[in-house]
Amino acid sequence: MHTNRRSLVKGVAATALLAGLPMNFAFAAAPTEKRFIFVILRGGMDGLGVIVPYADPDYQEARGGPPNLDEFYDGGLAMPDPAERGGPIDLDGFFGLQPALEPLKAWYDEGSMMAVHAVASDYRDRSHFDGQDLLENGSGRVRGLHTGWLNRALGMMEQPDGRRNGLVMGLNTPLAMRGDVRVASWAPPTNPDPGKDFFERVERMYSEDPLLSAPLDEGLIAAEMAETAIGSGDAMSGMMMNANTPNSEVISSLAHAGGRLMAAPDGARIATFEMGGWDTHSQQGAFRGRLSANLEVFASAMLGMREGLGDAWSDTVIVAATEFGRTVHINGSAGTDHGTGGVALMFGGAIEGGRVLADWPGLSVTNQYEGRDLAPTTNTNSIFKAVLAEHIGLPIADINQHVFPNSADVRPMRDLVRV
């Protein structure tokens, strides 16, 4: 039934055997060299704590004054000026970078990192689960559609037989990737490979059961692709992966492997990657705290992803977005509660980076959304639309009709992408 199959045997002999085979024979040419990775940051990332508007005249007061730098988290959430200890890394004289993202500062300087601030989806309530649903379904309404906008975008791309344009980096398929178009998913194997014969027996048993047979087929294809792109006996084998409990080593390894899968000439072109841990109701910290700890993991994931992408980095756009931002004010427990406007981060060699874009609403109480949140001035979908139209090359009319229906008034942001 399939020409591609998970390799049976592991180890040196297998690698040597595979090296002699024309592994790509089953794959058609890629329809595009452009890559897009949607990084879903679950839990509501505090945009003001990540891309810090230190020069806003209301910043210090709005965020509860300076932190106590001698503790893991203590005091207010307002960072001192960049020149001072515990301050952000200056980006443009107004915004600064949380120091935990220091490893990515070089990207900003070379133009392959940028931020879009005061962004939000159409969601204006404060439930994580509804907010994520709307961010991923793309209809502008909670549960407005049961498929994901990325899957619908995949449906508009050429689908050569035998390969998958869509890749889930992780175990379970996020809503953004669910829909009619089959997508591959990949995470490091944790048990020994049962072998080809056993999988064939299972496939026979599943032949009348599409709910189980479809994902099995996809999983085997992805495993085959991974074998080609990453090789057997990879150091990741046996590593436990759990996106819910971010761990630098595990998550950067996954990002690295995902990058390699996308770098392959016949690899996927659209992918999702998820990371949680952003729901900082307590112990958030300005300089150090739960937010900075999570940002360190995030930075290592991005570094791993770039390394995995290799030369394909120059054709890549990564957008990291979250379901909503958090309250401007510090809450009662050194954290922040669910808010509205936040920040989206972009990476990749194909962006016009080195900038922080914002129609900045200001942080005074009167300028806050409902007197508590950063007011959103940019729709997150305008970023996604720009990437799909200008980078991937989908017609904007089709995007407005199928990918983000009923949203023609949300225009793609200009000049995000190198063309």
Place this chain on the structure above:
Amino acid sequence: MSLVLAAIACNRFGYGAQPGELRAVSGDPRGWLLEQVAGEPHIPTELASTPAQGRRWLDYVEVRNRPDGSQDPEAVRNLLMTTSGPRRRTDTFLRTHAAVQSDKPFEERWVHFWSNHFTAAATRAVMVNIAGGYEHETIRPHIYGSFTDMLLAVSQSVGMLTYLDNIVSAGPNSPIARTGAYGLNENLGREILELHTLGVEGGYTQRDVRALAMLISGWGVGTPTDARPGEFRVLADAQEPGEIELLGKTYEQTIGSPAAGEEALRDLARHPSTVEFVSFKLAQHFVSDDPPRSAVEQLKAVFVETGGDLRRLAQAVVGLDEAWDRENVKIRPPNDFVIAAFRATGAEDEIRDDYTSIAFDALTSLNQPAFRQPGPDGWKDTADAWIAPEATVRRISWAHEFAYRMASPPDPRALAEQTIGPLASVSSLSEIARAADRAEGIALLLVSPEFQRR
């Protein structure tokens, strides 16, 4: 025919059949289920003998805080390595073991349903220590009481108050907030409305979120120097004083007492949106991902008639004709699959030395580690959350390794007969019969479409 009903009883309501169980149950499958929920909640001795939540909480707090009141992150890391991590492994083992060995598997499902509805997960250092204790101490004793009592117990538990940050919440006009020490935290107030009672479409606003947070402000846990360390306490200085309006009703806070917050929770527990939300979740759990309205309505009627009596609701679930459909429509999530695999094979006795790590690692690699729900909305209850390409390959790979670790695997044809037999398709049975050896046959049984569903 009664074997078919027995298989439904064991799979849909329980954690799959142990060898011999189908025949034993076939005389009266419904009666077997109803009997399980007739008595007092069973609290396995091994679970009850682990440290209480409050003790676990104090273990953490005492280590974290230096004598001068500052915090010691190094000591917390050390605690995680030496105490909390191993404790979560033990908690996972005991919880799984209880379900594998239980002769009342429906009761175990009922416990797990409610501990997931009221998720207090091990996602932070302190919670890694607590979460296992929360399930058997707060959830188990209340599974046959009223929904109201369960809600009150949960909302005043060490686990939930810690998990959703209420231990550091003070009303904006409370003495503590006025000193600037700390202020209101909305987290628990919001999730009680959204996830525990009304549901996200249940008709509340941001004002109601804050109102409920204010009503329960000051609800926390006694510190080591308090009169009752590690137990629920109301910190008067953190309570929001005065009148507070929630969902159109005004509550008068009594400082020093949780009365106003408790009254609000009692009202929420009986609210029509709560009745709908909880009844729907029960029907989705026991009938199908997209349950028929008729099933939801029947459960709602019982909820209203009995004031949310959870024993009567358990009986009502068994009484739903829709739950006895022969076709298996629910996919077993990894937790159910792993427990069912151990129940079916009796492998716990075979490979006892490895058992703790096999169960623990399986749940981790299949992405459903015990007590570790990704968010306060708990594990998802629909197939699309669990059936994905890599996840499917992992299930199959795990089942294969599991079967091959058994020292003396039983005859797979006989075992298939005793577990999925009455519901199994010809193709599954013939594939199992044609396996190359016993272990492969067991592996095929475990990954068969019938075993993957409940």
